[in-house]
Amino acid sequence: MTEFQPFEMERLMSRWETTVDFNLSESGVHPMTLGELLDVGGRTVDELLDLALDYPVVNGKRELREAIAGMYPEATADDVLVTVGAAEANYLVVQTLLEPGDEAAILLPNYMQVWGAAKNRGVRIRECHLVEERDWAPDLDELADAVGPSTKLVAVCNPNNPTGRILTRVEMDAIVAAAERVGAWILADEVYAGAEREGDEVTPSFHGLYDRVIAVGSTSKAYGLPGLRIGWAVGPPDTLDELWARHEYTTISTSALSQELATLALSSEVRPRILARTRDYIRSGFSVFEDWVASHRDILRFVPPQAAAIAFTRYDVDVSSTELVDRLREERSVLVVPGDHFGIDRCLRISFAVPVDTLAAGLERIHEGLVSFTR
Numbered sequence: 001m002t003e004f005q006p007f008e009m010e011r012l013m014s015r016w017e018t019t020v021d022f023n024l025s026e027s028g029v030h031p032m033t034l035g036e037l038l039d040v041g042g043r044t045v046d047e048l049l050d051l052a053l054d055y056p057v058v059n060g061k062r063e064l065r066e067a068i069a070g071m072y073p074e075a076t077a078d079d080v081l082v083t084v085g086a087a088e089a090n091y092l093v094v095q096t097l098l099e100p101g102d103e104a105a106i107l108l109p110n111y112m113q114v115w116g117a118a119k120n121r122g123v124r125i126r127e128c129h130l131v132e133e134r135d136w137a138p139d140l141d142e143l144a145d146a147v148g149p150s151t152k153l154v155a156v157c158n159p160n161n162p163t164g165r166i167l168t169r170v171e172m173d174a175i176v177a178a179a180e181r182v183g184a185w186i187l188a189d190e191v192y193a194g195a196e197r198e199g200d201e202v203t204p205s206f207h208g209l210y211d212r213v214i215a216v217g218s219t220s221k222a223y224g225l226p227g228l229r230i231g232w233a234v235g236p237p238d239t240l241d242e243l244w245a246r247h248e249y250t251t252i253s254t255s256a257l258s259q260e261l262a263t264l265a266l267s268s269e270v271r272p273r274i275l276a277r278t279r280d281y282i283r284s285g286f287s288v289f290e291d292w293v294a295s296h297r298d299i300l301r302f303v304p305p306q307a308a309a310i311a312f313t314r315y316d317v318d319v320s321s322t323e324l325v326d327r328l329r330e331e332r333s334v335l336v337v338p339g340d341h342f343g344i345d346r347c348l349r350i351s352f353a354v355p356v357d358t359l360a361a362g363l364e365r366i367h368e369g370l371v372s373f374t375r
Ligand SMILES: Cc1ncc(COP(=O)(O)O)c(C=O)c1O
Pocket: 027, 084, 085, 086, 087, 088, 111, 157, 161, 189, 191, 217, 218, 219, 220, 226, 230, 231
């Protein structure tokens, strides 16, 4: 048996995120409160009191699946499985579509869940890359070479975590063509769709571009509702049925209350209001972040993210990202994610869609920490 690959970033966050003064390690926007959600949705707490805390519909109640299907071209409720976050959906895809010894092509850097879960499943991973010098555009030649007759799955994260890069339509078509050439599945983790920084067009899904696509989403990032733990997989019903069979072994279902609240959040009236809130956080935080980088141009630079609430930031100081993050946490009580967790040292992933006062103070501490290494 191969050695277990822990999920390094999630371990770091589970251990430390509640212990620091400034948590800038999250990748979604500042979370909504229950009161805020009910307010935006025009509902009251009293209206929830009759909700039966029974087992909910195991694959997700129809109204919720319909709301999710409405976000994808030509999808219906039968094309949707509701899961405990995108995390469960990604995991179910790896467990269902990949066997030990299979090959998967993974576009890196990314959230690293699919990479780690596939490794733990005994899958051979062919890595292909987004290229920093090309503003994090994918190396499509490398991708085409990585996808061969033994490839069972091509995994992408779009918009990308940690770079915030959105694939162009031409790049998406090239990825589809590579997968289609060998009949591989595409796992498209699209949790940041709706969290665009520039423009109000929601990032288009891979769903509908090819019949072997599983598109994954959740309420965690673009909706600021990670605590609901509601995610989904969208794909062909017979394949979803196989994912569902594993869902019964892992979680059975999401919670009844979460399904109720997610149905409200994703309804056609409420969803645009939540996305507007998300974009406000992203845009106001980004402007503070951009000014901060500009005023420390001697040691900091980044490619502005097109979406997501994070900036993958390169620093020019002689310390590894893992050591830097440890010292920032221990000495300055601020938590960010080291580039090492994405296989790219001398970078930090910093979240910026938090209240601007918190952000400015947290960034100041990061700068103090960086400068302490230059003395
Ligand atoms: C790209 C990506 N996919 C999935 C997840 C897990 O999200 P969820 O909270 O929906 O399980 C995350 C969380 O950071 C993520 O960044």
